[in-house]
Amino acid sequence: MHILVIEDNSQVRAMLSMQLACIAGVSLVRSAVDGRAGLEAIGESAPDLLLLDLRLPQINGFGVLEALRIAGAQFPVIAMSASGEYRARSLTQGASYFFDKNSETECIFATVARMAAERGARPQ
Numbered sequence: 001m002h003i004l005v006i007e008d009n010s011q012v013r014a015m016l017s018m019q020l021a022c023i024a025g026v027s028l029v030r031s032a033v034d035g036r037a038g039l040e041a042i043g044e045s046a047p048d049l050l051l052l053d054l055r056l057p058q059i060n061g062f063g064v065l066e067a068l069r070i071a072g073a074q075f076p077v078i079a080m081s082a083s084g085e086y087r088a089r090s091l092t093q094g095a096s097y098f099f100d101k102n103s104e105t106e107c108i109f110a111t112v113a114r115m116a117a118e119r120g121a122r123p124q
Contacts, residue, residue, distance in 0.1 A: 001116045002028040004047035006038035008056050025116030035059025054081040065094045
């Protein structure tokens with residue numbers, strides 16, 4: 001499973017990338033520092049899963065979700081924010097999941113592990 005993490009905070013980005021790389025079935029973790037760089041990375045090689053911070057420079061997470069919707073992207077998106085205030089909006093705008101980075105980090109990893117296991121169980 002190839003994952004792209006779009007997160008502007010370097011410490012959070014490094015922590016997510018390191019933890020995700022330890023999950024069985026995750027073979028590649030790439031990262032981008034803002035929405036524009038994230039969309040460019042998606043254009044180069046679509047991920048199997050996107051972890052998307054919603055408060056980003058250049059193009060915010062909602063702009064990324066809109067661009068993905070317009071492009072007809074077919075991969076799941078886990079939206080994240082340091083506040084739960086964006087939960088409903090992100091889910092209605094195309095995110096598959098929303099997690100609060102301050103209190104639901106373990107849920108992010110559990111969800112990714114479940115998705116990787118389900119992907120590995122499917123015939124290719």
